[in-house]
Amino acid sequence: QSALTQPPSASGSPGQSVTISCTGTSSDVGGYNYVSWFQQHPGKAPKLMISEVSKRPSGVPDRFSGSKSGNTASLTVSGLQAEDEADYYCSSYAGRNSYVFGTGTKVTVL
Amino acid sequence: EVQLVESGGGLVQPGGSLRLSCAASGFTFSNFWMTWVRQAPGKGLEWVANIKQDGSDKYYVDSVRGRFTISRDNAKNSLYLQMNSLTAEDTAVYYCATHRGASWTYWGQGTLVTVSS
Numbered sequence: 551q552s553a554l555t556q557p558p559s560a561s562g563s564p565g566q567s568v569t570i571s572c573t574g575t576s577s578d579v580g581g582y583n584y585v586s587w588f589q590q591h592p593g594k595a596p597k598l599m600i601s602e603v604s605k606r607p608s609g610v611p612d613r614f615s616g617s618k619s620g621n622t623a624s625l626t627v628s629g630l631q632a633e634d635e636a637d638y639y640c641s642s643y644a645g646r647n648s649y650v651f652g653t654g655t656k657v658t659v660l
Numbered sequence: 661e662v663q664l665v666e667s668g669g670g671l672v673q674p675g676g677s678l679r680l681s682c683a684a685s686g687f688t689f690s691n692f693w694m695t696w697v698r699q700a701p702g703k704g705l706e707w708v709a710n711i712k713q714d715g716s717d718k719y720y721v722d723s724v725r726g727r728f729t730i731s732r733d734n735a736k737n738s739l740y741l742q743m744n745s746l747t748a749e750d751t752a753v754y755y756c757a758t759h760r761g762a763s764w765t766y767w768g769q770g771t772l773v774t775v776s777s
Binding site for chain 1: 697704705706707710717719721722755761762763764765767768769770
């Protein structure tokens, strides 16, 4: 089970948009609509931001959106705010009751 | 309010054992699959193990299968992770989380396990 590939970093100015990619294979991201995204601030537990590719849990701002095309999923944060500065991780069901996370992306708000 | 509180972490020597606990409150524990996820210092997240609501099904990442055992006590609203034959590669913060729809909604604050001589 290899980790999903994410860019190490991404950045944008307040109000701008940033998109993070999450690339896997047909055995994980491409094979199931079970991609999730998590936000993690330093020293804190991860927080679920998107589940099942594009579903936003209650309380998550609609500035956060998810999508998938083939073996690559994406998280877009629109209207960047200072509090969006954090690490972001994707995850995917990988078959046979196993799960895999992405390598993580550090988002910086300039 | 949903709360998950992990405990049991600490310093252990290579080859040693440790048992982590996760106390759940604020929701019907017995209705949820539960998961352990870990994060090595400065590294990314890694799914470790899942357990079904009644404990009948358990699944593990390859790197811990045969060494770690996930279990639960629904009467005590508690989740456990028995870790044996620990190595330095097991050093991490261990989180428990509720599992639904191939994702994890609620997370504890984590407990640090350090494997070192």
